[in-house]
Structure formats: structure tokens, C-alpha cells
Amino acid sequence: MEFTVDPAGDLGFRLAFSTTPEPSLTYGLLVIQSAARLQFNDALADSIVGYTTLTLLFRPMTLERERVHCWLEEQAQRISDPADIPDPAHKTVTLPVLYHSSVAPDLEWLAEDKGLTVDGVIKLHSENSYFAYATGFAPGFCYLGTVDERLAAPRLRTPRAKVPAGAVAIADRQTAVYPCSSPGGWRLIGACPTPLFALEADPAALLSVGDTVKFEPISIADFKNMQCDQRKP
Amino acid sequence: MRTLTLVRSGIATSVQDAGRTGRQHNGVPPGGAMDEFALRMGQHQLGHRADEAALEFVYGSLAFTTSAPCRFIVTGAPAIITIDGTKTNSGQVRETQAHPMVNIKPIGQGVYSYLHVTGGIDTPICLGSRSTSPRERLGGLNGQYLCDGDVLPLGPERTRSEPSYPVTSNISAPETLLLRFIPGFQFDLFRVETRHHVESQLFSVTPRANRMGITLDGNPIETGVASLLSEATCYGAIQIPPDGKPIILLNDRQTVGGYPKAGAVIRGDCRRLVQSQPGQRVQFVAITPQEADRIAWLEHHYLETKLA
16 A cells, blocks of 8 residues: 655644555554554644544654654554454444434435435435544544445535534435534434533543444434433433 | 633633643644743743633733732733723733723734733633633633623632743734745645645735634635545644635644645744734745754744743
8 A cells, every 4th residue: 555654734744545445444544543652652642543544743842753754654564464454442333313304404305316215215324334434523523434325415515504413414425423513514314312522421522433333213202312311410 | 719700801702721632533623822922921921830721812802800819911912901090011910909990902913812810710621621612612611702791710829920021922914924834735736836826926814714724815726636535634734625715724623624735834833823914915935844843943942031
């Protein structure tokens, strides 16, 4: 696999592979991320895995440029053979979803646009399992793939000013749950009552890169009960 | 408990310290004071540590009172301060009696000012920092910009530091502000003319500027690069959205993005950029990482000298 190591600003480096995203590549990037945390300790402020990239951001006045550059190149060489990557111990999370037009303004549109029934859309979305390729956009937001190509939907031309927290959405062949209310251009096909980011929880974010996510259809009654449970102290 | 009450909350006023580290992999931006020098100068003057929080406010306008006598200093964008009717300058530690009326008014230079009060703003620590990230509703007072009448807790007062000298604001508005950047990300994929365009054209600061980023105006940059798979952003990243108007990503940026980036502006020049008002002319200048390191060392030692 071809890769490049380049600066990311004056405090960071970006390792980028020129390939299509694959869970095996993500596992490799996670291996390097763990190694980097041990290797650079407190000097490393943040490390972020993207679809095909790993970005290391250092604290001011701690970055030893040559050393980090060489280290990243060595690490990238090591994961270039996916057979060498240890099987990661990541979790599978099942998220309950209410697929209903009362909470999903694009559900019926998507069915019609794709020549499917609403039940057909629900089946295609919930029977698949998804891989967490990247996190970001908002705290707890996780980019999940890969959506069945029969459901691939373009983003809205003009993003909605407000997407509610818990909205389950599709953009191209990615899917995600909006952890908090925010502007957003993805197509909304359901609502999930499980919080994806909670300050009182440890860790605060429910999903991490490398996790597997499944969606389980629930009834309106279940959805309301779960919402009530969330509000209890 | 000593408190500070905002009589007039001003514009985009928020609790800020040095920001959060180690949370970007969960999508939490670093946040923190937009002008780190101004924050540290003020902390130093009151004998505060790096994690003691101040109030960040925009265009130098604010009024407050406190429940007990206190010492305070305003750093960053300079302002005129009126304490119970007596006018004075910012940049120097001032003392008040209990229940003063302190009015802060802009003099038209810079953007971000910091109000430091002895003991620091003692709102709860959230994910390792008191900094407010309004979009994420984290930190500060309920994660939000402050309103008229908000009451903020102050931390316990430490032993007094020595009488201080005035702090100079370091804020200037040159005819053209140089934005030195380290090329990176997709810059090599841009067409040759585009790479030339980035450096040869002048841009200007627009009013579309906030804690997330500053949009520049100028001839649109046609990158020729389609949207990308989401990847991490970084402080100072020069993001080029489809309209070709570059956005410099700052403290409250989204941690990942899918727009092409030309590289990232060095921290020192970002700090000058955040204190620039709309209309300020800017020019990008590519530098090597080694040059950037030299500049960072110089600025670090300059600050250390100031804080000695």
C-alpha cells in the first residue's frame, strides 16, 4: 500500500494511505495510534483516525520533527501487509431505531426515489452491519459504512438548519446517528433513543473507530419508553 | 463564594482557558482562548496558573460587578475601562471595592479581549477544561455564550503577586498581514496555477469570522480536487470549500472535514489573524516546517521573556 507522511500544520503529521477505505486499514491505523500514544506520551496532544489517514497533533515545543517523521514511516511500512495486523478487540453495538415518517422526514422520499417500499428501506438499512471508519463532525458522531448501494442517497443541496439529536441518517453509502441537535445535510430515515455522547458516561462517546454497529427496528411505543428511561436520573 | 455578575454581557462572551487536549478523536474540538498570548499575559499578571479561566469577549465591550473586592486585568484587544466613573486603560492590574461598576468600552483595535479576575472564573471543569464550546454545549456556564445578568463563581484568591508592569497588547494592523503556512494535505494535488494563485493573490478578512474559523475573500481558489473522505483537520488549516473562499480553521473547528486543504497557517500568524478586523488584507506565504519551528521558538522565548 502506498502512503505519504506530511506535516499537518506546525504541530502535527498526517499519515495518508492512497487506497480505498477497508476495515483492515482502519485496524492498522488504530495499531499505530496506540503505539504513538506509548511512544510519544504526553507530548502527543491528540491523534485522530480518518478513513485512510492518521493525524498526530503534538503539544507546542515538543515536536521532534525528524524523529516523528521516520517513526511514522516505519510504522506505515509495518502495517502495509494486512496479514500482520493483530485482530482488534472492538465492540459490537446494537442501536434501537424507530423508522417512522413522524421522526424521519426523508424516509418516504427515499423509498419512492429508490423504487422501494418503506419496509424495504428499513430491511436494507437494519439487516446490514456497519463498520465505524471515523469519528468527528460533532462529539460522538461516527461515520459508519457501508450502506447497501440500493439506499445510497445524495446529501441535501441545502443542509437543514436543525437536525434533531438521535436522527439516523444516510449520505451516499455512509450512515450515522446525529448525537446532538445540529445543522446537517444527510437524509433522515429514523430516530435512535440511545445517547451517543454523554458527559456523565465513561467514555463519554459510545462509539469508537473500529466498532461494529447494528440497527434494530423498534416500535413507536418502545421508542417512547426508551426516551422516558433516558430522562430518568 | 465570590461571584462576578455580567451587567452587560457584550458580544460572544464566553469562559475560556487553554482548552482541551486528547478529545479530538471523539469529535470534541480543542476550544480555548483564541489569543493564547493575551490569555497567558493576563494569567501571569494575576499569578494565575495556565488552567485558570478568563472571560473572552469580542470588540471590547462588557460591564460587570463583583460581590467582593477584587483585582482584575483586561488583556488582548485594548479597551477603555471605567471603574465607578473613573477612566483607565486596559493592560494593567486594577483593584476595586466590593460591588463596583466596571464598564469596558472598545477603542477600535483588535477583536478578542480577556477579563481576568483574581481566583479565575470557577465554572465546572468539563472534559479537562473550563473552556466553552458553544456549538457542542460544553464547558463554561451551561456550555453557552454568556447573557446579561449571568452570575459566575470566582475561585479562591491566591497570595498576591508583585505589583505589575503594564502589558502591551501586541495588536497591530499592518497593511498586509502575512499568513505563513506549511503546505500539506491536498496542496500537491492542486493545479500548478492554483498553487501559484494561493500565494500571489491578496485576500481579505470577512465578517464571517468566529471561534470555528475565519473566511477570507478574494478571487476564488479552484482546487480541481473533489470532496474527500473525512480526515482530521488541524489548527490553522486552510480549507477550500466549493465556493473557493478559503476558511482558516481555528479553536472550535470541526475535528474532521472533507474539503480540500492547502496546508495550515502557523500558530503565531493565526493569533495575529484572529485579532484582525474585517477588511484586513492578508497574503499567504509558503514556508518550510523548519522555518515554522524557528518562528515558534522565537515567539515562545519572546513570551517567556514577557512572563519572566
